[in-house]
Amino acid sequence: MPSAVEVKGRVNGKRVPSKELDERIQELVRRGKRRLKVVADGQHGIGGRIWPTGETVKIKVVGAPGQRLGAMGMMGTEIVVEGSCSDDVGWINCGAKITVLGDVANGAHNAGAQGVLYVQGGGGARCDTLTKYNPRFDPIQSWYFRDVGDSFAEFKAGGIAVVCGVNPRNPDNVLGYRPCVGMVGGTIYFRGPTEGVSEDDVRVAELTDADWAWLKKHMKPFLKAVDRMGFYEALTRSPEEWRKIVALTPDERAERARSKRRSMAEFRRNVWFKGVGEGGIFADYITDERTIIPFTVTGELRRQRPVWENDKYAPPCAGYCPTGIPTHERTRLLREGHETDALDLVLKYSPFPGTVCGYVCPNLCMDHCSRQAYLSDPVDVSFLGRLSLERPAPRIETKRSERIAVIGGGPAGMSAAWQLRLRGYQVSLYEREPELGGKIYYCIPEDRLPREILAKEIERFRATGIEVHTGVEVDAAKYKEIYDAHDVVLLATGCHSPRVIPFPGYEHVVPGIVFLKEINARNPRDLTGKDVVVIGAGNVGMDICVEAFNCGARTVTAVDIQKPASFGKEQKMAKARGAEILYPKFTERYDPEEKRIYFKDGTSLPADVVFISIGETPELDYLPETIDRERGFVRVDPVGRTTDPKVFAVGDVTRPGLITNAIGSGLRAARYVHSLIAKTEYEDDRKEVIPYERIKFQWYDRARQNDLSRTCEGEAGKCMSCASCRDCHLCETTCYWGAISRRETEGGGYEYVVDDDKCIGCGFCAGVCPCGIWTMYEY
Incomplete structure (x- = not known):
């Protein structure tokens, strides 16, 4: 074994400053020295903050060490002091093993979290205060062969302390005056008498078999380290010679507080007068009878009441979801172990948990999640939505004779039909196209929504018994036929007529909705090597950008007259493929011969193909004049009523919006129709969103889950249960x-x-x- 390198605390008759001595020790460790002998001369902090190297660094200290020996000591550091130590040995110990062959002064192991302190003698005042416990590591240990001084273990929060009580300085009290005040965690094993333990914070108990086994196991290395093995048999003779101190649990504290509570009159009579004399400190000057006014009041005398x-409020997830899906209720059910109920809950609000929540929705719920606002990743609602894909439709409990027609098989129409069918109505749905789904089916690219996902949910939709008529063009005559044959009619024909800007050359511009329908019909146009410009940089415009690249485009540029309305994954996908977004850009003309588009700011772009995606308008020629329009859309009130009391309208035919807006409008209109027919009160369950500042995020951790380990329980555990x-x-x-x-x-x-x-x-x-x-x- 190599000899120890000596580090002197006094050189040429002059004391070495603590900082220089510490730098010398750190430098030797960096150079690979693992055995040091420090001849101390009052320097503080000896042996602390030595970063773990994977090898044990052993330090022997002789002479007179100063305060905070081993302070912030790290794992892999072992310090042996030949003699006694000054204050704060092992302060904030982080894993060092410290042996003192003598006494330690005040504050030993103060605020420590890991490591071991062996003391051959006794401890001073306030040893083991504020110690902590990290469940990732073994608890901190403090061993005292004799006794400890006053205020021992004050505010102790973790770790194990052992006081052997051999030849104590005070034979009547081995733990000093007022030990364990404010202690909230950890364990103290002691041998010998004690008094004045803080009964408001701790209780004294007998050792269990596990306690005794732990004590006997760890006693030998302690006694060997402090050269006191001759006491092993005496110290392990019987567990009855030992006792332990543990912190009260919150329930125990509350019970003790209640049992000790006293009235002001009792305090005045039994405590105050006893201490200062009968009548109080002003007894010689005041002779009139005094009434007692309490410091705190109850009942109607309070200034405020809880x-x-x-x-009362909606959590941000449900409040910002246009469909109103109560994600907080889903996570509550998951936390309580009701996984099936949690996955079925969303089907009461939407027939598309997998399609919409899981894939195509921009997830406003996640954008506004309190966890994302304060801590880390939001609850992954898209993951929860996809888990509901295989769940069957809710059971239809009642059957009703009323017949209701829904014209339009897109998300709004299917949502309304779904809700009404679940309430037992006879529902007929009419769709112009050969397939259900509307723009979800015909306009959303398959790389954003796998076709089989939508197919599963359409199959579940049909399984409810809704009478579906596809390939039916509803003109004025067909509308009247439907109107006369049903008790209520819901219009959900959407927006399918592309908006255009009549600039020179606009007739050569391709509507973006046409392009997307071509792709979903598996008839994409060849854009190989071409420069593409998309007018309109909303989310649909971003889909067009991505699909243009998929069709071979060389460059794709989206332009808009204002800051783009696109956001979320759609914009991210387009930019990731290489799309450029420019704004503000007002189109002046398109020259198909030059293959160039010109803007009013004097700039231009090469453009072999130009798509336009600035929205669509409804086709309302089939409707009678009794139904009012407003700016080209059907005019409705908040629950979807039109000017014909028998007709309701939902989705894009009333105003453009997200798919989830369409689902939400279908849901609310169906609820209102049900309240009318069933003669029940309509309840709008939308509430004010709870302000973020009411949520106490300090109670929640910042845990993030890896995608590969995501589980229902994990996502439910992340929910902060806002407002619930x-x-x-x-x-x-x-x-x-x-x-x-x-x-x-x-x-x-x-x-x-x-x-x-x-x-x-x-x-x-x-x-x-x-x-x-x-x-x-x-x-």
């Missing part, structure tokens, strides 16, 4: 006065209620609630 407002109570009992536990209690309600539910005679209106319940449920109202 109210449990569970589900998690039943965590934090409010109940935090309330010092016990004013909040949990009460079971009919149907297996629960609620938290406030006892106004106990509540002081402090607001702690609202302050700690992770989900923003409690609100304080002024009286």
Whole structure:
């Protein structure tokens, strides 16, 4: 074994500064030295902060070390001190093993998290305060052969301390004055008498078999390290000679606090007068009878009162979802182990959980997720949506005789038909094209939506018993026939007439919707080596850019008159393929001979092919004049009613929007139609979105899941349950006065209620609630 390198704390009669001594030690370790002997002369921090090298660095300290020996010591560092030490040995220890062959002064192992401290003698005041526990590592250990000083283990939060009580300085108390005040974690094993342990924070208990086995196992290495093996038999003679101290649990603390609570009158009579004399400090000057006014008041004397407002607000995910899908309810069911119910829940809101939620929706729910706003990745709603793909349609519980017609088999029409069929109505759906799905089927490229996904959901849709008529062109005569044969008619014919800009050459421009329909019909045009310009940089424009590259285009440029409306994965996909987006660009003319498009700012672009994607308008020639239009669309109220009380309109035929907007409008119109026919009150379940600042994100971790390990349970665990109570009992536990209690309600539910005679209106319940449920109202 190589000899130790000596590091002197005094050179040529002059003391070496602590900083220079530490730099010398660090340099020797960097050069590969693993055995050091430090001749200390009051230097502080000796042996601390030596970064792990994979090899053990052994340091022997002789002389007179200063404060904080081994402070912030790392794993792989072993320090042996021949003699006693000054204050703060092992301060914030992170894994070092420190042996002191003597006594340690105040603050040993203060705020440590890992590592071991062996003390041959005793400890000073405030040893083992603020120690912590990291479950990834073994708990920190502190061993004292004799005893410890006052305020031992103050605010201890983790780790194990052992006080052997051999030849203590105070034979009547081996743990010093007022030990364990504020202790919330960890374990203390001690042998010998003690008094004054903080009963508000800890309890003294007998050792279990596991405690005794651990103590005997670890006693030998300690005694060997401090050269006291001769005491092994005496110290391990019987577990009855030892006791342990552990922190009270939150429930135990609450129970003790309740049992010790006293009235102001009792305090005045039994504590205050006992301490300062009968009548108090002003007894000699005041002779009149005094009344007692409490510091805190309850009931109507409070300035404010708490109210449990569970589900008053919508969480951001549900509030910003145009369909109103309650993702927070899905995650709650998953947390409670009801996976089937969770996956079925979305089918009560949409027939397209896999298609829309899983693939084509821009996922506004995820964009507004509180976790994304405060912490990390949002709950992956698209993943949850895809999991519902294989679930069957909900069971139809009732059958009704009323006949309802839906004209249009796109997302809005299918949504309305789905909702009405689930409520038992006889539903007939009429679609002009040979396939259901509307723009989902005919315009969304297969690289964004696999065709088999939509096919599965259309199959589930048909399985409900909806009477589907495809290939039916609804003109004025057919409309009247449908109108006369049904109790209610819903219009969902969408927008399919492309908008154009009548600039010179516009007749040579190809509507983007035509291009996309060609592709989905598996009849794509050849764009090999061509320069393509897309007028309109919305999400559909981005789809056109991607598909143009798929058809062989050399360059693709999207132009718009304003900041593009595209966002999310559509824009990312287009840019990833090489599309360039330019704005503001106002088209002046297109010259097909020059194969160039010109703009009003004087610039131009090469353009073998120009697509235009600035939206579409409805085709309404089949409708009678009794149904009002507004700017080319059917005019409706918020629930889809037209000027004909028997006719409703949903989706793009009323205003352009996202697919999920169309599904949501179909859902709401169907609910309203049901309320009319069934003569029930229509309830719009849309609520105000809970403000982000009400959510206490500090209670949640920043965990991110790898895509390969994503699970239902993992995503449910990420949900912060905004505006919806998690039943965590934090409010109940935090309330010092016990004013909040949990009460079971009919149907297996629960609620938290406030006892106004106990509540002081402090607001702690609202302050700690992770989900923003409690609100304080002024009286």
